[in-house]
Amino acid sequence: MGNRERQRGAxxxxxxxxxxxxxxxxxxxxxxxxxxxxxxTLSFTTREAARIGALAGNDIEADCHIITGIxxxxxxxxxxxxxxxxxxxxxxxxxxxxxxxxTWKLRVGGDPLICDTVNWEVTENWPSIGRKVTVGPTTRLxxxxxxxxxxxxxxxxxxxxxxxxxxxxxxxxxxxxxxFE
Numbered sequence: 431m432g433n434r435e436r437q438r439g440a441x442x443x444x445x446x447x448x449x450x451x452x453x454x455x456x457x458x459x460x461x462x463x464x465x466x467x468x469x470x471t472l473s474f475t476t477r478e479a480a481r482i483g484a485l486a487g488n489d490i491e492a493d494c495h496i497i498t499g500i501x502x503x504x505x506x507x508x509x510x511x512x513x514x515x516x517x518x519x520x521x522x523x524x525x526x527x528x529x530x531x532x533t534w535k536l537r538v539g540g541d542p543l544i545c546d547t548v549n550w551e552v553t554e555n556w557p558s559i560g561r562k563v564t565v566g567p568t569t570r571l572x573x574x575x576x577x578x579x580x581x582x583x584x585x586x587x588x589x590x591x592x593x594x595x596x597x598x599x600x601x602x603x604x605x606x607x608x609x610f611e
Contacts, residue, residue, distance in 0.1 A: 461586060461588075465595070472598075479601065482496050483495070483605075484606050487558075488563050497542070497550075506543065511580055512535070512579070514576070517556065517576075518573065527556075530556040531553075532552065537550060562605065563606065563608045564608060571606075573604050577599070580598070582594050
């Protein structure tokens with residue numbers, strides 16, 4: 431057996447050892463890149479939804495405007511399994527008031543652009559009509575919070591990327607004033 435044949439065998443062994451590592455790194459970069467894109471999309475959508483809610487104020491259709499903005503950012507096909515919570519946030523630390531929150535979840539086969547209980551499962555404890563949008567010496571504006579949560583499933587299923595992870599983002603925005611008392 432010549433020196434050249436030994437080198438071919440060594441090259442083959444080295445390739446067999448290095449190829450799985452390169453494959454794992456490539457798949458990991460792909461998976462993490464796609465997950466990061468989902469995280470950024472969710473962050474942008476949540477901020478945009480809070481901004482829309484702040485501008486809508488105490489309009490009777492405020493939550494529907496928020497939902498419509500989320501549908502436009504996400505796309506109607508991507509809302510399966512997405513939970514949207516619209517809540518009054520504490521002025522000091524931004525924590526949600528559990529007694530003043532609305533939760534929206536799209537029903538299977540529901541039309542995301544129609545804001546009703548036929549298409550959405552809705553738990554409403556903070557009607558938009560009751561939101562404070564006027565300010566004065568004793569009255570402060572409400573702070574609106576929006577949390578969007580979803581499940582991100584790994585694309586390849588290649589070990590260790592099996593299953594998925596839950597992602598949620600929250601954005602806070604002070605309601606825009608309409609008039610002064």
